[in-house]
Amino acid sequence: MIKYPFYIFLLSFYPALSLYAANMQELALLDAIIYACASLILVVCLFYLLNLFFKDREKTALYLVVFLLVFFYFGLFRQYFYGLNPEIFKTKYLLPLVFLLLILLLIWMKKSLYRYDFIAPPLNVFSVIILFMVVLQIGFNYKNVVWSFEVQIERNESNVQLAKSKTMPNVYFIILDEYAAFGSIKQIYGYDNDNFKEFLTTNGFFVAENSHTKFAKTIISIPSVLNMKYVNANADMGIGLSLYKQNVVFKKFISLDYSIASFGLFTHTNQGYEKYYKYKNPFLEYLGQNSILEVYIRRQVINQFYDGDKKIFQELIHLTNNKSQFIFLHLLLPHIPFRYLENGEHQVIYNVQNYSDKNVYLEQYIYATNKIHDLIVDIQKKDPDGIIILQSDHGSRSAYFANKLDVERESHYILNAIYMPNADYEGLKDDMENVDTFKILLPKIEKYIKEKE
Known part of the structure; x- marks a missing residue:
């Protein structure tokens, strides 16, 4: 044998x-x-x-x-x-x-x-x-891979009763991956995004125009925000995902008897969320990126992104009809793959990772801006009591890949806009770091919940 x-x-x-x-x-x-x-x-x-x-x-x-x-x-x-x-x-x-x-x-x-x-x-x-x-x-x-979402937190009975009455406001935490700050997009790409900034301020948002992140890397930046402290700068994908899945902010909202709805790149179906949607099956991408079918599989992955974008926006609008939800939305926009033109038409396949042509990123950036503009209009119309936190995890990265301009300014300065229906913006600063977001907002949200009660 x-x-x-x-x-x-x-x-x-x-x-x-x-x-x-x-x-x-x-x-x-x-x-x-x-x-x-x-x-x-x-x-x-x-x-x-x-x-x-x-x-x-x-x-x-x-x-x-x-x-x-x-x-x-x-x-x-x-x-x-x-x-x-x-x-x-x-x-x-x-x-x-x-x-x-x-x-x-x-x-x-x-x-x-x-x-x-x-x-x-x-x-x-x-x-x-x-x-x-x-x-x-x-x-x-x-045995060390934690897919479960076990939370052992004592629940506050007053918050439980509040949840049952459906009066607790929804909290929308929306992350646009690799979305350039207002200053960066003007300085580096020559695009004036002031209309969107004016739209936000007109609709009651506090816009931290010089907000920044310490880490220009998704798998470190997002866990830092959700744990309200910086994680190890050398954290790999495995450590970052563990910190994301067991994060403090989700646990805090669960202790307030919120349900969690999570949509995006790192969502996993076994984490006990009320609603969830994951962009794509990463196994196909990982296995295919080095195979002889690389080009074909790349097209399939892009199609998964098209389907994912559509499904996420559809699901999110439905959630505005309910209350007492913490809704985490991580959109892989305008991050690669560059799949959209400004008007929403599909980008040609050979441009999906084209950082050398700044217009390719800019087309998807404008598309993302328009989609978020419409999303905010829908949320505020259907859920006027909802709290909205709109951020990017890091800025754009043309300097990394094209060796141009100031890497620090471009990749570390971010979009950061916050909407509190009661306009309680005390303590928020124009140059705040994203890691401080929930340190400042959680007490305000709890105060707002009591006001609503």
């Missing part, structure tokens, strides 16, 4: 399981199992067909190893060669070359009289070892 090349079937599990093991805080185990099984089915089918061609299972298995490497890790090779010469090593040139090499290898191995029987035993052992290590890593770390 050791001489049978079963290594190819074990290796088919590796891409999906190793991806999950490295990103357990963000990915779902069920997705990993589904994609691993799909990979196995693909390999079994190819093994059967290629074995009819080679009439040699050792050659078939070895060829499939090469095929799996190319299929799942083509993107890594492309990135390496692209870094050497971006003009020559484009996907449209590399992809035909790779297919040609695979065909030539197929023909060469078919004609070759060389025997590969000796390869199976060591590769069988190797495949068992690396798969065992991945499964072991998943087993050790799985």
Whole structure:
């Protein structure tokens, strides 16, 4: 049995399981199992067909190893060669070359009289070892991955009665990802967004025009705001997501007997939210970004974003009919992928990550501004007692990718506008940091709730 090349079937599990093991805080185990099984089915089918061609299972298995490497890790090779010469090593040139090499290898191995029987035993052992290590890593770390949203907080009975009477105001915390501050968009992109600023102030918002964040990174900035203190600057995705899922602000609103509705990038379905919606299945994006189907999968991911944007806005409007909700909305706008033109039409696919042309970001920025303008109008019309907090997690990043202008000014200065129906803006400052948002607002919200009572 050791001489049978079963290594190819074990290796088919590796891409999906190793991806999950490295990103357990963000990915779902069920997705990993589904994609691993799909990979196995693909390999079994190819093994059967290629074995009819080679009439040699050792050659078939070895060829499939090469095929799996190319299929799942083509993107890594492309990135390496692209870094050497971006003009020559484009996907449209590399992809035909790779297919040609695979065909030539197929023909060469078919004609070759060389025997590969000796390869199976060591590769069988190797495949068992690396798969065992991945499964072991998943087993050790799985218990530390917290998907649940367990909150042990004593509830205030007066707030419970208030919630039952449906008089507690909704709180809308809306984050526009990578939305440039008013000063930055004018200085760097030459766009005057004063009409939107005037709209906010006219509709009763306090606008902190020089507000900023210490961290220009979503996975640190948002957990900092929701925990009302700066998290470790070196926090990785896993730590950041844990701090996001178990954040202090959500717990505080639950203690006030609010229900939580969460929409956006980091939402997970098992966190006990009243309503939830997640933008996309990240497993497809992670697995596909390095595969030979990179371009096709990128299109599917973009389509998920289109669907997600539409669904989120639809769901949010329905929520204005209820009370006693803390509604967290994290819109991946105007952040990449750049998928919209100013008028809402779809952006061309090759511009989805184009930072070098500032107009691409600006088109999506204006689109996001118009959508939020209409959203605020709807909220204030249908839910006049609602509290609205409108922020960006960080500013735009053209300086990072195009090596232009002042990185600090652009990426760290943010949009920050707050609407309290009772106009209680005492203590809010023009240059406030986003981490102080709920430190200042929570006492005001509790005071407003008592006023409403």
